[in-house]
Amino acid sequence: MDSSLTGVYLPAGDYRTGSKFQVYGKAIKIVGAGPWFTRFRPPSGQENTDIGFRADATANGSTFQGFAYFGDYTARIDGPGKVFDFSNVADITIDDIWVEHQVCMYWGTNTDDMTLKNSRIRNTFADGLNLTNGSTGNHVTDIETRATGDDSFALFSATDNNPGEQHGNVFENLSSLLTWRAAGVAVYGGYDNTFRNIYVADTLVYSGVTISSLDFGYPMHGFGASPPTVFDDISLVRAGGHFWGQQTFPALWVFSSSKVFQGIRVSNLDIVDPTYSGIMFQTGYSSPTTPLNPVQDTTFTNVSISGAQKSGDAFDAKSGFGIWVNELPEPGQGPAVGSATFTGLRFSGNAQNIRNTTSTFTLTIT
Structure with missing residues (x-):
């Protein structure tokens, strides 16, 4: 050669x-x-x-x-x-x-300092791209997805192939359209990861953005406290849906589950015309009376939620909420547990701005 x-x-x-x-x-x-x-x-x-x-x-x-x-x-x-x-x-x-x-454009297992940019992803059967197993310092920018069959952009801090923490990744200037299974953006664990200037529209069955500590049965790091996981300048339009039986999903889903849920910072979030609700808080349970992990150290700044209307379908009772602290998400589970703080929260045209009938979750609005 x-x-x-x-x-x-x-x-x-x-x-x-x-x-x-x-x-x-x-x-x-x-x-x-x-x-x-x-x-x-x-x-x-x-x-x-x-x-x-x-x-x-x-x-x-x-x-x-x-x-x-x-x-x-x-x-x-x-x-x-x-x-x-x-x-x-x-x-x-x-x-x-x-x-x-x-099936996917990119699957990165313990891939570091990669640059993925200026690309189009169409009609996949699974994720558009997924960083996992200790992937650090990666830059994902200027990519549009359309009709992915799982999360369009995913970060999953699994440890089944590499025990390293997942941090220092930046996802920015992204669009996700018509995701037909799972979310536009999904973040499962890690710390010091940033998601900014992102547009998600017309998800078919799931949330526009998923922030979750569910491990799916894989060994996984939960969310680290510091530096936090940051979401900034996020637009979610006509996002949400129903899946897994009778469960409805919001434009932005906060799900504390099998691993620690903490260190989440969301700012400059605009939610327009969500299918069922704007933001939903939910907690996984190991039994009907035993929650797994609470939502903690989670803040929202400069949030607008508009157009959350009653759906008029079989899930009408689970719709129309700007913010929903889910009191009974699934059979055999209990209400959301933990707390979140909102600063600069604005509502417009929602059937009900806030639904929180729980004694287990505290919303602080300043």
């Missing part, structure tokens, strides 16, 4: 591949003519073909830029189907990528 070469240029065309590329040995640049022109596709006549890229640490510093992956997935298959399926790598740039009909 000529050591002076830095990578490969892929001119315009359709590139049919039947498996993933493995990148290793040195940092390289894989650059196409742009996602309209350089298009990867699976072989004709197949379904659910696992194509894309893996890399190992010898390729740290690589760049993937300017091409599209149009897949052939017809069902969700957990495991394959991730265009960028990366583990234990760092300092890689993914720029100007278009992905459709895959």
Whole structure:
């Protein structure tokens, strides 16, 4: 191999591949003519073909830029189907990528100091992108998703493959549209992570933003107290839905569950026309009388909630609330537990601005 070469240029065309590329040995640049022109596709006549890229640490510093992956997935298959399926790598740039009909665009397990930017994610069967297992210092910016089949943008502080804490990640300048399963943005544990300038609209069954300490049965870090997890300049429009039986979801869902829930800072939040409610507080229980973890050290600043109306459907009794402290979220569970503080709270056009019939949750509004 000529050591002076830095990578490969892929001119315009359709590139049919039947498996993933493995990148290793040195940092390289894989650059196409742009996602309209350089298009990867699976072989004709197949379904659910696992194509894309893996890399190992010898390729740290690589760049993937300017091409599209149009897949052939017809069902969700957990495991394959991730265009960028990366583990234990760092300092890689993914720029100007278009992905459709895959399971995920990006799944990062213990990936550090990555840059993911200027990309489009369409019609996936699972997450648009997910950072997990000790992924730190990553920058996700200027990406639009449409019709993802799980969380569009997710951060999950699981420890099943790496015990490290998850911190120092920045998600900014993002749009999530028409998510058909799960949330536009979902954050499960970690600390010192920032989510800002984000627009979520028209979720079909779930919240626009999920802030949750549910571990899904995986080992996981809860939320750290300091530095806090920050959400700033968030717009949620026509978000929420119903799923998992009779449960309704709000535009923004605060769910304290199997791990510690703390250190949450939400500011400059605008919720417009939520499907059922604007903000819902909920707590998981290990038995009907035993809550798992309370909501604590959680503040909201400069929040506007408008247009939360009665739904008129089978879930009408669970609708129309600007803020709902859920008193009985699911059969066999109890009311939300903990507290939250709001400063600069504004309501307009809601059927009921605040519903809190519990003795277990305190809302402080200043």
